[in-house]
Amino acid sequence: MTVPRGVVVLGSTGSIGTQTLDVIRSFPNRFRVLGLAAGASTALLERQLAEFDVPWYSAAANIAIPGRCRTTMVDLARLDGVDLVVVATTSTSALSATLAALDRGRDVATANKEVLVAAGELITRRAAAASARILPIDSEHSAIWQCLRGEGSDGLRVPDSVSRILLTASGGAFRDTPLDDLPMVGPDAALKHPVWRMGAKITIDTATLVNKAFEVIESRWLFDVWFDKIRVLIHRESIIHSIVQFVDGSSKAQLGLPDMRVPIQYALTFPDRLSGPVEAPDYAALGALTFSSVDARRYPAFDVVIEAGRRGLTYPAAISATNDVAVEWFASGRCAFPAIADTLARCLDAHDGVPIESEADVIEAEDWARQFARHALA
Secondary structure, eight states, rough: OOOOOOOEEOOOOOOSHHHHHHHHOOOTTTEEEEEESSOHHHHHHHHHHHHTOOEEEESSSSSOTTTEOOHHHHHHTTTTTEEEEEEEOOOOTTTTHHHHHHHTOOOEEEEHHHHHHHHHHHEEEHHHHTTTEEEEEHHHHHHHHHHHHHHHSSSOOOTEEEEEEEEEEEOOOTTTGGGGGGGGGGHHTOOOOOOOHHHHHHHHHHHHHHHHHHHHHHHHHHHOOOOEEEEEEOTOOOEEEEEEETTTSSSSEEEOOOOOOOHHHHHHHHOOOOOOOOOOOOHHHHOOOOOOEETTTOOOHHHHHHHHHHOTHHHHHHHHHHHHHHHHHHHHTTSHHHHHHHHHHHHHHHOOOOOOSSSHHHHHHHHHOOOOOOHHHH
16 A cells, blocks of 8 residues: 655645646545645635645735644645655745755755756755755656656766757747837736746746746756756747757657646656546647747847856846846836846846855845846836
């Protein structure tokens, strides 16, 4: 008889969090949800706690839920009996909890880009010290992981036989918008993603391609690979989620319908593959699959973020926090769409990066960047 794995979900009421619980719902005997953390969606959190009979919770709102124990996200990650912590939050609000889970030697399945972007070196160092694993939930990183399995490892490290990793990108809401029209586009248009259904912040990040640049930085840390081996392709159909090319000229690709429950399930049930709620694609019906290079004129923020990743130190943390502010301003109508890329470029020029020795270094860089971004956008 399989002993259920103890799971904590941070960000349970968001897009990734609800889909994670949807996967867990399909396998009631494999998982036991011990803790949930949410922001302002308290009504949904209460329903989730009741459905999965979850004893512990954390909430940004000041609420007390009868019959449940309230604590912090960090303490959720440290609960006895937890085997896996799913990080489905945005920004670096779960950085402390992520580090706490890793320090206890627990696997962390993450869909949070900002945590790995801002503190990838610190997180991977702490994971290695505790022999903990960082399991990717993003469709692109899950695809890389799946393609690397059987290539001399469990797929969580790039072997010497790999010549290049190709991340695919849909191109976002403005992939066909005339370049001259980009200064006039608004937040409502940015949220009309042509393929995926995601939260507002990440959907805007796909329109600037900042999201994909973050994924390049994540790949650098998740798979211990340098930037020169990573390339991004625009793949409009979002069926091929990543490709791994090998030194002998062959390639592996992972294909599937654009449904986040597939990579979530892979991370939760690894190393097993189980029948799930998502069907395989009908390739005859799909027809052609297309690829193109990233257009720097359409996506000027992409190269800025990649450069921050190459510089290392606290540059990625500063860029990530600056992007948070710029996206917030654009989403509320306080700045134009091109101002996001412009503000990121100005941050990269102005920031004086320092080595990351602790969480405090990340927080300090983020605080500086948020203040800088507000001043730059005002």
